[in-house]
Amino acid sequence: MVIIMKPGTREQDIHALVEKLERQEKVQVGITHGVGCSILGLVGDTVHLDIHKLEMEPNVERVMRVQEPYKKANRKFHPEDSVITAAGVPVGGGNFTVVAGPCSVESEEQIIEVARDVKQSGAAMLRGGAFKPRTSPYSFQGMGLDGLDLLLEARQDTGLPIVTEIMSPKYCEIFEEKVDLVQVGARNMQNFDLLKEVGKMSKPILLKRGLSNTYEEWIMSAEYIMAAGNENVILCERGIRTFETQTRNTLDVSAIPAIKRMSHLPVVVDPSHSGGYYWLVEPLAMAAIAAGADGLIVEVHNDPAHAKCDGQQSLTPEKFRHLMDKSAALVELMGKKLVNS
Ligand code: PEP
Ligand code: MN
Numbered sequence: 001m002v003i004i005m006k007p008g009t010r011e012q013d014i015h016a017l018v019e020k021l022e023r024q025e026k027v028q029v030g031i032t033h034g035v036g037c038s039i040l041g042l043v044g045d046t047v048h049l050d051i052h053k054l055e056m057e058p059n060v061e062r063v064m065r066v067q068e069p070y071k072k073a074n075r076k077f078h079p080e081d082s083v084i085t086a087a088g089v090p091v092g093g094g095n096f097t098v099v100a101g102p103c104s105v106e107s108e109e110q111i112i113e114v115a116r117d118v119k120q121s122g123a124a125m126l127r128g129g130a131f132k133p134r135t136s137p138y139s140f141q142g143m144g145l146d147g148l149d150l151l152l153e154a155r156q157d158t159g160l161p162i163v164t165e166i167m168s169p170k171y172c173e174i175f176e177e178k179v180d181l182v183q184v185g186a187r188n189m190q191n192f193d194l195l196k197e198v199g200k201m202s203k204p205i206l207l208k209r210g211l212s213n214t215y216e217e218w219i220m221s222a223e224y225i226m227a228a229g230n231e232n233v234i235l236c237e238r239g240i241r242t243f244e245t246q247t248r249n250t251l252d253v254s255a256i257p258a259i260k261r262m263s264h265l266p267v268v269v270d271p272s273h274s275g276g277y278y279w280l281v282e283p284l285a286m287a288a289i290a291a292g293a294d295g296l297i298v299e300v301h302n303d304p305a306h307a308k309c310d311g312q313q314s315l316t317p318e319k320f321r322h323l324m325d326k327s328a329a330l331v332e333l334m335g336k337k338l339v340n341s
Contacts (some may be wrong), residue, residue, distance in 0.1 A: 001027075001049060002064045003040040009059040010193070014038055017057060025049060026261055030242060037061065047071055049330050068262070071217050072226035073233070078264040084232045086181040086204045087161035089339060091234050092266030096336040097295035099163050099181075099268070100320060101127035103310035104140065105147035113302050115154035117317035121324045124339045125181065126151070126160040127297055130311060131167045133187045140308040155180075161339055169197035176201050186210050186238055186273075189221050199228020204233050204299070208236045208270070214253065219263055234266045236297060237258060237288075239274030248276020249314070251284050256291040267292075272299035272313045281315055289330045295339075298323070 005014060018029045018040065027044035029052045043047070047069055068074055070288040083093035083102045090095045100118040115126045130147030132140065143150070149285045161180035166172070167188065175182050182203050187195050189210035198205050205225055209218045222233045237256060239249025251274035259267050269288035271281045284294050301307045301314035315323065331338050 001053075002066060003042065003043040003054060004062045004064075005038045005040065006059050006061045007036045009038065013059050014040075016210075017059065018290065028067065029054075039124045039297070044195060053282055068216070068219075070223040070263075072214075072231060073222045073263045074261060075264045077080045080264060081260075081268060082231075082264045084204050084234050084266055084337055086163070086315055088287050089180075091204075091339075092294045093100050093269065094336055095294065095339045096289070096331045096334075097125070097268070098123045098324065099125040099295065099297040099337045100300045102301045102307065103128075103272075103280050103299050104132055104308055105143050105150050105164075106308050108150055108153065109111070110302060111150050111154045112157055114300055114317070115158045115160055117302070118300050118320060119158045119160055119341050121317070121321040122328075122338065123160065123298075123320075123324075124341045125163050126154055126158065127183075127299075128154070129162045129309070130164050131171070133165070133167060133185050134309075145174070148265075152178060158335040158341075166194070166198065169194050170198050172201060176203060179203060184208060189213055189218065192224060194226050195221055195224035199230045201230055204232035204234060205230060206234045206236055206268070208238050208313060209240065209252075209255070211249075212241050215258055215262060219259070222263070222265060234268060234294075235263070236268050236270055237274070237293075238270035238282065239276075247274075249274050251275065251287065253287050253291045254329075256293050258289065260292060261299070266294040268295040268297055269293045270297045272297075272315075276313050276320065278304065278313055278315055281313065282319075282326065285323055286330060289327055289334060292334065294336075296327075 027042045030041040051063045081093040082089045098177045100123040132142035148275045163181040164182040183206045186208045242250040271284035300315040300320045303309040304314040
């Protein structure tokens with residue numbers, strides 16, 4: 001971190017600030033006297049320092065970070081790709097992992113049928129929402145704990161590990177016991193109380209990008225989970241809000257290589273919520289693979305026209321099979337290994 005002092009600051013005031021920083025903040029400070037102003041270079045653990053507070057010091061002109069505000073998620077301190085494992089299924093580090101299933105669990109028949117289909121086509125994990133974050137309070141809110149139990153049945157039937165969204169810290173204990181990969185949805189990406197609580201879990205976390213969040217904000221949310229003790233975080237790009245209204249969201253393809261430069265955590269892509277239409281899923285998935293994604297999370301429904309949630313963007317099992325067949329060659333071309341269930 002660099003602090004630029006106001007021109008004409010007295011020598012004794014500079015030394016008073018240096019002494020305060022070294023004593024209170026436990027950082028080492030080097031002083032460079034320039035023409036007209038002096039610059040302080042801070043080294044040590046500066047992530048906890050508040051730039052705005054420092055800028056309120058009477059003799060400080062400007063403060064700049066030279067290092068990112070995240071540590072545990074930072075590739076600088078962990079150059080190798082992280083491989084996160086959910087119930088034995090790896091994500092990241094040369095693996096390509098596909099998660100598939102309906103937006104919501106709707107019935108025993110539905111989830112079992114879809115689970116069997118996606119497994120047969122090569123999905124490595126089963127998704128399905130039991131607690132649904134809906135814009136309208138009048139829309140289907142998910143089956144709740146009953147939905148969770150149906151996911152367990154589907155896991156028992158197929159052997160596929162299950163991925164489902166947590167919306168409240170009050171369910172951490174039950175998710176800890178039952179769920180293999182715990183999803184934090186886009187709308188909760190900055191629910192810091194929830195992030196701190198899932199940070200205490202031993203299960204891996206799939207952290208979706210918020211609707212309008214920057215890369216740094218997203219990584220800082222991963223940092224919350226990691227700082228609380230859970231370093232098993234997978235990032236999921238699921239499209240962001242832009243001025244375009246013809247698609248539900250806009251897949252930020254740049255996020256894949258950009259996040260990989262910033263962080264060692266795996267990045268998977270959700271082409272279903274990104275585009276919002278079933279016919280966009282395959283092209284967006286192919287773009288994601290070509291950009292270096294570590295996997296996909298895809299909505300698949302056995303009867304999309306009658307789905308209780310997100311039918312318009314759900315693939316039929318046949319279309320999902322086509323996607324898996326088509327993507328296999330590209331996954332190989334990208335030097336990755338498709339993870340089988
Ligand atoms: C979902 O995965 O069904 C979901 C609600 O996703 P998102 O949080 O990305 O909107
Ligand atoms: Mn959905």
